[in-house]
Amino acid sequence: MPDATPSQDDAYDSTHDDTYDTAVNEALERLGHAGFFLGSGNQLRGFALHAPMGAEALAALGHGDQVPDWVEWYAGHRGLGAPPDLFAPIDAADPDSWRAALGEARRLADWATLFRREIDGAGWRETLVKWWPRLTPGMFAGLTHGVIRTAHAVRGITAVGAPSTVQLHELANGLAFWAALYQPPDGALARGAKAVGAVRTLGRQPKSKLFAAADARLEQSVDAALAELTAIGAGRYTLMRPGGNPVPAIHAVTAPAAVRMTLPHLPPQLALPSYEAVRDVSGTLLNIFTGRGEPDPAAPAVDAHDPAERRRIVEAAVELRDEHAIKIAEVARREYATYEDPRCFAAAHHAVRLLGG
Incomplete structure (x- = not known):
């Protein structure tokens, strides 16, 4: 596979496109009350919600103007579900607490709360660096949707000058899905x-x-x-x-x-x-x-x-x-x-x- 200089036809740079920023933020605002799975209700299993990832990818392709209609289409055809209920707090400072919650789908909301708190307190990059190696052994989580959703969220954050609250919350959601659906190699x-x-x-x-x-x-x-x-x-x-x-x-x-x-x-x-x-x-x-x-x-x-x-x-x-x-x-x-x-x-x-x- 030869290395190559990036082709101008393919090297779309979303960091210089206001449409990308607007499209991603509007999509995440629209999806702010969505759950983690398709359908209705606050189910804790099934087909993973792809709307945040799909909207970001569509914007990254240079089709930010189509993102609002696409999100509405997705909501109508796939269903957005509802956020799960909180179960019990997870203490990030206590290894026994957070390790016991790995792979527990019922703890999805607890994980999302933890990661929002971590990002608010330490910053998104520090949180990512801290938790990436902890979650890496469980990368099979949700057929890899945890790591993929996390990656799309990171690109959204780094593509803009100052990430919005909804973008930071989307990173928390990606990490939460990864942690709650965590699947170790020997699981x-x-x-x-x-x-x-x-x-x-x-x-x-x-x-x-x-x-x-x-x-x-x-x-x-x-x-x-x-x-x-x-x-x-x-x-x-x-x-x-x-x-x-x-x-x-x-x-x-x-x-x-x-x-x-x-x-x-x-x-x-x-x-x-x-x-x-x-x-x-x-x-x-x-x-x-x-x-x-x-x-x-x-x-x-x-x-x-x-x-x-x-x-x-x-x-x-x-x-x-x-x-x-x-x-x-x-x-x-x-x-x-x-x-x-x-x-x-x-x-x-x-x-x-x-x-x-």
């Missing part, structure tokens, strides 16, 4: 997922070989290794056939890209453990949710090196409105801007095709 859910993956993937390429190219890039940098890990997940995603659920495997693309997007705001010593954690998660996702075989011969070839084709893929995702299509298209644009690897755009094209079918 029951993770063990079960890996067991299912092993049964369904007998004879498949071992993870050590699957990610060998990404591991080799560590000699250059963790950033390069994460980019390659993302591209490997994208390449595997293009093997998915119509008929199955096209959503879960997308996170083998969006999760490592989310980690790569956040690492510049973290101490360097957290980079390698973060890479190792998301590599493990990506292997589990790919083993369970992707199939073997060749790409569907009916799928047209994608020339991702053609700027017009890249624009077409992004516009198709935006037009489809599906939150996962928007997010993977935004990842494709962001990754291509740095490394000019075509695999993420091929995956985004395939995702639009599967999700729109």
Whole structure:
């Protein structure tokens, strides 16, 4: 995967776009009373709410003017749920208190309250630096939605001169989802997922070989290794056939890209453990949710090196409105801007095709 100078066609810079700031803040204001899951009521399980992430990604693609309508569409078609009730306070200064609350979905509101208090008291960056290594072993949380939501919130905060209260609260929500849905590598859910993956993937390429190219890039940098890990997940995603659920495997693309997007705001010593954690998660996702075989011969070839084709893929995702299509298209644009690897755009094209079918 060659390194490259960012393409002007892809290197959208939201920090110089007032539309981005306005769109993200208005979306978060609209979603201020939303819960963490789709549907109605204050449920503590189900499909994760994607509206804050989708709105931020749509704005980052340069479509901030479409964010208000998109959020209303999402609320009507997906449902926003209601915030969960408080259960019991979590003491951030007491390891016994906060460790006991990890992975407890009923503590979602308690975690959100804790992180708002931490951010108000110490600042968002200090809170992120403090809690990122504590949460990293549980990155499988909610099929990686915790780390992804956190990453989108961090980008929103750093893209503006002075983050708003709702942006800081969104970071608290992302960290809270990660903490409350925390799944350690040796946890029951993770063990079960890996067991299912092993049964369904007998004879498949071992993870050590699957990610060998990404591991080799560590000699250059963790950033390069994460980019390659993302591209490997994208390449595997293009093997998915119509008929199955096209959503879960997308996170083998969006999760490592989310980690790569956040690492510049973290101490360097957290980079390698973060890479190792998301590599493990990506292997589990790919083993369970992707199939073997060749790409569907009916799928047209994608020339991702053609700027017009890249624009077409992004516009198709935006037009489809599906939150996962928007997010993977935004990842494709962001990754291509740095490394000019075509695999993420091929995956985004395939995702639009599967999700729109």
